[in-house]
Amino acid sequence: MKKFLLLAIISMFAIVAAACSSDKESSSGSGDGEKDTSSDKPIIIKFSHVTAIDSVKGKAADRFAELVAEKTDGKAKVEVYPSSQLYGDADELDALVSGNVHMIAPSVTKMVKLDPRWQYVDMPFLFKDQDHARKFFESDVAQTILNSDQLNSNDIMGLAFWENGFKHFSNNKHEMKTPEDLKGLKFRAQAGKVLESQFNALKAGSATISFGETYAALQQGTVDGQENTFNNFDTQKYSEVQKHLTVSEHGRLDYAIFVNKSFWDGMPEDIRGQVEEALKEATELEWQLADEENAASFENIKNSGKVEVTELSEEERQKFVDALQPVYDEFSDDITPELLDGIRDLK
Numbered sequence: 001m002k003k004f005l006l007l008a009i010i011s012m013f014a015i016v017a018a019a020c021s022s023d024k025e026s027s028s029g030s031g032d033g034e035k036d037t038s039s040d041k042p043i044i045i046k047f048s049h050v051t052a053i054d055s056v057k058g059k060a061a062d063r064f065a066e067l068v069a070e071k072t073d074g075k076a077k078v079e080v081y082p083s084s085q086l087y088g089d090a091d092e093l094d095a096l097v098s099g100n101v102h103m104i105a106p107s108v109t110k111m112v113k114l115d116p117r118w119q120y121v122d123m124p125f126l127f128k129d130q131d132h133a134r135k136f137f138e139s140d141v142a143q144t145i146l147n148s149d150q151l152n153s154n155d156i157m158g159l160a161f162w163e164n165g166f167k168h169f170s171n172n173k174h175e176m177k178t179p180e181d182l183k184g185l186k187f188r189a190q191a192g193k194v195l196e197s198q199f200n201a202l203k204a205g206s207a208t209i210s211f212g213e214t215y216a217a218l219q220q221g222t223v224d225g226q227e228n229t230f231n232n233f234d235t236q237k238y239s240e241v242q243k244h245l246t247v248s249e250h251g252r253l254d255y256a257i258f259v260n261k262s263f264w265d266g267m268p269e270d271i272r273g274q275v276e277e278a279l280k281e282a283t284e285l286e287w288q289l290a291d292e293e294n295a296a297s298f299e300n301i302k303n304s305g306k307v308e309v310t311e312l313s314e315e316e317r318q319k320f321v322d323a324l325q326p327v328y329d330e331f332s333d334d335i336t337p338e339l340l341d342g343i344r345d346l347k
């Protein structure tokens, strides 16, 4: 126990020291990358995220860092801070706005603070399949929210979409085959009113809990269940605290890469171009990883022997579609018909 405590303290010091030393190296606390050109020191790009290093996002972020080092010949260095080490859900966006980190890759629903349209991702059964989501990422309609006035006026720019996949419901009380089975259960939600409305429509309760605190909330019974992708479920070890998972595919969990705009604009043009190239390559890899890792995680969950996995027939799925219709009645205006129809038209 003492050994563990000592180790924990040493790693805390290491993280703080790393953060401090990169502040010195980059001299970019205000988010201005241009300052670094006068010295030989690399431009430090602090990239904060909340998932595990072995998650889809964790692996892609690390690869992005390697690609930046290669393509800029060491002139720029991406420092990746995974697992909410520096900032959790609640404060990584503020940290980006203030320039304390330069790049984040949040699940897009967490951008609801700045623009309610990001909750498009939670609209029930909006996306038909993974290809539909990818078509959206590459569409003009996606660009309108990725680089909106709401973001730019907060000194933020969206650079790319990263994906994770479809979300599935899980809980530790009983099997969920029909919408009625969720009645009375309490679920962890990521953020925003759309998810609250989704659980209301199912007569279930919900509480907004940050990703970093979700495992403990499930373990302690603060909530009974959660919704996430296979890969997040697997890499967060939710099979230790959730007994039932329904392959519901009722909503999506996808990411976008956001940068602090002043920092980005302040970077020397050639280096910015090379970082952009690295991001393009990392994005292709990320999409591929999303497929592969979610498929592998689904197998891990089934093979864990700890989770009862329920797959739905077409009729059973339709019951969830019908039960969640009220979410559209309540939120179509906020998400905007342009965005919703734009997504549907890509099918």
Ligand code: LMR
Binding pocket: 050, 051, 057, 089, 106, 107, 164, 190, 210, 211, 228, 232, 253
């Ligand atoms: C969640 O909070 O469940 C996800 O946003 C975590 C993530 O970033 O994939």
